[in-house]
Amino acid sequence: xxxxxxxxxxxxxxxxxxxxxxxxxxxxxxxxxxxxxxxxxxxxxxxxxxxxxxxxxxxxxxxxxxxxxxxxxxxxxxxxxxxxxxxxxxxxxxxxxxxxxxxxxxxxxxxxxxxxxxxxxxxxxxxxxxxxxxxxxxxxxxxx
Amino acid sequence: xxxxxxxxxxxxxxxxxxxxxxxxxxxxxxxxxxxxxxxxxxxxxxxxxxxxxxxxxxxxxxxxxxxxxxxxxxxxxxxxxxxxxxxxxxxxxxxxxxxxxxxxxxxxxxxxxxxxxxxxxxxxxxxxxxxxxxxxxxxxxxxxxxxxxxxxxxxxxxxxxxxxxxxxxxxxxx
Numbered sequence: 001x002x003x004x005x006x007x008x009x010x011x012x013x014x015x016x017x018x019x020x021x022x023x024x025x026x027x028x029x030x031x032x033x034x035x036x037x038x039x040x041x042x043x044x045x046x047x048x049x050x051x052x053x054x055x056x057x058x059x060x061x062x063x064x065x066x067x068x069x070x071x072x073x074x075x076x077x078x079x080x081x082x083x084x085x086x087x088x089x090x091x092x093x094x095x096x097x098x099x100x101x102x103x104x105x106x107x108x109x110x111x112x113x114x115x116x117x118x119x120x121x122x123x124x125x126x127x128x129x130x131x132x133x134x135x136x137x138x139x140x141x142x143x144x
Numbered sequence: 145x146x147x148x149x150x151x152x153x154x155x156x157x158x159x160x161x162x163x164x165x166x167x168x169x170x171x172x173x174x175x176x177x178x179x180x181x182x183x184x185x186x187x188x189x190x191x192x193x194x195x196x197x198x199x200x201x202x203x204x205x206x207x208x209x210x211x212x213x214x215x216x217x218x219x220x221x222x223x224x225x226x227x228x229x230x231x232x233x234x235x236x237x238x239x240x241x242x243x244x245x246x247x248x249x250x251x252x253x254x255x256x257x258x259x260x261x262x263x264x265x266x267x268x269x270x271x272x273x274x275x276x277x278x279x280x281x282x283x284x285x286x287x288x289x290x291x292x293x294x295x296x297x298x299x300x301x302x303x304x305x306x307x308x309x310x311x312x313x314x315x316x317x318x
Contacts, residue, residue: 009235009299012243013190013220020198020234040197057196064213065199074198076234092195119194133286135302 001025001096001113001142004072006135008124016081019124019131022074023142025067025096025112032071033112037099039065041111042092046118049080049088061099080121089120095144111144166214166248168255172207172223174230175262179207183225184232185259187211190218190245198234218247221257229264237291237299238265 001023011018025033040058047053059065067073073096080089094115117125122132129136172183184200203209203223221244224232233239246255273285288300 005301007235007299007301009237010297011188012222012233012236012239012241013188013245014192016192018234042195044195054192054194056194059197059199065197068200074200076196076198078192078194078196080192080194090194094195132300135284135286135300137284137302 003136003138003140003142005138006129006131008131011078016078017122018076018078019126020074020076021126021136022072023113025071025073033067034069034071035066036071037061037063037066038073039097039099041095041097045091045093047090049083049121050085051083053090058094065099075115077117077119077124077126079119079124083121086121089118091118092116113142114144115142166216166253166255168211168214168219168221168246168248168257170209170221170244170255170257170259172203172209172225172259172261175260175264177260179203179205180225180228180230180261181205181207182227183207183209183223183230183259183261185209185211185221185223186234187214187219187221190220214248216249218245220245221259223259223261225261229267230261231265233261235299236297237289240291240294240297 096113183203222233290298
């Protein structure tokens with residue numbers, strides 16, 4: 001997974017900030033992994049805000065999620081803006097994996113990229129890049 | 145007992161299927177009202193979700209798009225076409241909060257919207273960010289822009305490649 005952009009800001013239509021990271025997925029030979037079904041084998045832990053856990057959404061092998069024609073995908077980690085106490089949030093371990101050839105395999109396959117970090121009230125950590133203030137440089141590669 | 149469980153499972157399955165049958169359709173147009181072919185559209189439920197994947201739907205040659213199997217709920221609809229200078233409205237910095245919102249429910253299972261993008265964004269070319277004292281380049285400088293009329297609407301990214309090649313300004317002063 002090659003990082004293309006890492007942007008934070010106030011999300012449209014809601015009252016929280018989010019961090020959107022766009023990736024291009026490439027094969028080991030450097031070619032684009034275009035239009036391939038993908039999913040996340042993801043786990044969440046350590047939620048410690050006082051408010052009820054609002055939950056998460058993630059890509060599954062159900063035929064709905066795939067890289068686009070340029071091998072791109074975008075992932076959004078939100079900040080718990082307004083949650084209390086300040087600094088609360090959750091930990092995330094996110095393995096991006098290939099789905100079966102038909103895209104309908106209920107079980108993801110081989111991991112091609114792993115993201116480990118957390119979302120808190122005013123910052124998000126992805127593989128050690130805590131934003132704000134530290135963005136992931138474009139071109140950074142995250143492997144399995 | 146087994147039959148009862150099977151019936152219950154069938155009912156739950158039918159209920160689950162029924163939940164996910166809303167459809168959002170629409171047309172993406174530019175500032176003049178012309179269809180914007182190839183625009184990328186996506187939706188997000190209008191509630192806090194800590195983690196989600198952005199799933200894009202491409203508008204056809206007439207600017208039309210269709211998103212099926214949408215669970216009941218209230219959704220914000222966003223779009224962009226960077227290659228034509230229309231920044232994605234994921235961030236309120238670009239949309240100015242002028243994003244369509246629809247609610248799908250059993251009695252309102254479909255919605256048709258018009259997504260108006262534009263005017264085109266400008267490009268902020270930061271070929272270098274330098275230290276004011278030493279004059280040396282600062283690599284990986286973080287740049288934040290806020291809308292002058294709404295400072296809460298901001299966007300922040302890195303000048304890691306020396307220059308922004310994608311639209312960065314939106315309507316209004318920054």
